[in-house]
Amino acid sequence: MAHSEWTRREFLRRTAAVGAVAVGGPTLLSACQSTGGGQNTLDAARSSGTIRIGIANEQPYGFADSSGNVTGEAPEVARAVFRGMGINNVQNSVVTFDQLIPALNARQYDVVSAGMFITPQRCSAALFSNPDYTALSALLVPRGNPQQVNNFTDVAQKNVKLAVLSGAVEKGYATSAGVPEGNISTLDTQDSMLRSVIDGRVYAAALTDISLQWLVRQNPGAAVEVTQSFQPTENGQPVISAGGFVFRPGDEPLRDAFNQQLGSLHQSGDWVRIAEPFGFSAANVPQPDVTTQRLCST
Template identity: 55%
Template sequence: MSEYRWSRRDFFRRAAVAGAVAVGGPVLLSACTATNSGGSGASGTLATARQNGTIKVGIAGEAPYGFTDNTGKVTGESVEVGRAVMKALGINDLQATQVSFDSLIPGLNANQFDMVTAGMFINPSRCASAAFSEPDYTAPTAFLVPTGNPKGVATFDDVKNKNLRLAVLSGAVEQGYAQKAGVPDSQIQVFDTQNTLLQAVATGRADAAALTNISLNDVVKKNPGSAVEVTGGFFPTVDGKPTVSAGAFVFRKADTDFVDAFNTELRKLHDNGQWLTIAQPFGFTKDNIPGPDVTTASLCAAA
C-alpha cells in the first residue's frame, strides 16, 4: 500500500521556490521568524507558539492542499483547516514556508518550520521520521464522466467489462489500479495534466478518467460548463488489500503535547461540521471525512 501513497504525492508535488509567506499577508524573510527546537512543556513548541501568537508551517505549493493563489494569498484545505485549529489553540497567525514536497519532513526536523500543512498522506516510512495528527481526510478514487454518467461507470470492473476507454495521469496510481483490475492497456490512455484528462472526457476521446475525487472535484470547479461530473468515491482493492489513503498534519516526534492538543481541536471540526464548510471550496466532500476505522496507528503500521 505504501508505494501507492508515495506515487500519488511524487507525481503531484510541484517544483517549489523556497520562501516564507504569511497567510493572507506579505512575503517575509524566513530568517526573521525563528522556530522552536521542538519538545513539550513550558518551553516547547506549542507553549512558545501560544506565547508568540504565531507559528511557521511548511507547504509544497500543491493545490488544493497548500498553495499560493493568484492574489498572493497562501491557502488550501490543509492551510485553512490548520489555521482554524490554531485559532482554537490561541495562535492567530500562520506563516508558510514553501519547499519541495520531499523537503517537508527534513525541513520540519531541521526546525525550518514547526508543522506541515500540505495534506501529506500517512504511511509507515514517513511515520518513522515524524509524528502525524489523526487523519484529516481520506482520498478515495473516483471517475470523471460525461454529465449523467451514460456508461454507468462506478468501478474499474465496469471499465474492463464494458470495454471503455479510460484516461489516467502519467505517473499517478490510477493506471496501476486499472491494470490490477484487469483493464487491458489497449483501453488505457495516459495524459500529462488534469486539464487534458477533463478535455479527453468532455470531447469524447475517453469514456471516463480516474483520479482522486478531491482532484477531480477541484478541476471540475475550475472548468465550469465542461459537461462532466464526478462519480462517488471508492477505495480500490489491490492484491486483496484496501488502498486507503489519508492525509494529515505533520509534527516533530518530540512535540507530543502539540499533537494531542491539535487532535482535540481537529476532532471538534470533524464532529461539528465546520471541517466540511472549510474544505468544500477546495473540492472536498463528506466522502472525504475519515471513518472511525481509518486511524493514524493503523496507517503507520500498514505493510
C-alpha cells in the first residue's frame, strides 16, 4: 500500500479496545509475551481453548457493532476456523490499521483478522494465510455520476479531485494512472470520504467495491452511488487484491492449521454463508491461481 507498509484502509479507526483491548500498556504487553510452558502458539491455544485476534474496526471487515460486539467478515471467519481447530474462545483487540502488524509482532495478540491485503512489503514482516477473499476497486461518486468517472484513468483524464484513505493502496493506483498528487485528498475515515463527496470537496472517493457498497447501504439517504467494480492497475499491470489473516514469523504451525480449516470453509460453501451478510459473495472466493506465494512476490 502506498505510504505505509502496514496500512490498508484506515476508516472507522478507534483506539478504544474491545475484549482483550488494544495497543498497549505494559500490563497487556508483559502478559502476552509468553505462551507458557514453552509451547508454541498453536499448542498453547489448543491447551487453553483461547486465541487472541487483532482487528482495526473497519466495516465490513472487522468492527465493533453498536452493542460493542466484535463482528465482520474476518472475525466471523476466524471464529469458524478456530472452532474447527478446537479453539472456542476468541478474544479481540482493536488497534489502528497501521499498528496491526507491529502489535502482532509485539505479541499483543496472535492473529490479525482484519481483511488485510497480502503485499510483498507485509510478507517481509509477517506470515500470511492463504488468501481469504479477493476484491475489486470502485469509486464513490455523486448520484448520477454526471462526470461519468468510472475508474482511475477517468479521474486523471477528467482532472477531478479524488479522496483516498491514509496509507491505502488506492493512492498508488491513482498516481500510477496519472492522477496528480495535488488532486488527491488523503483522509482518515470512511465518514470523511463520504462527506467530502457529498459536499463536493472531491468528486470521487476510492476503496474496494465491498467497502463502498457497504457504506452506501449504511447511508441510504446520501446522494451518492458506487461505480461498477473494476480491476486497478499499477505500472501498467493489473493488480490482484486479496486479503488474508496474518501471523507472527515462527508461528507456521498455527498458520498451517488455520489454512487447512480455511480451505475447508471455502470448499464447503460455508465461507459464503458466513461472509454474505457483510457484502461478500461466491465471486470473492479466491481462484486457485491466487496464492500467497504469488502475492508476496509480485
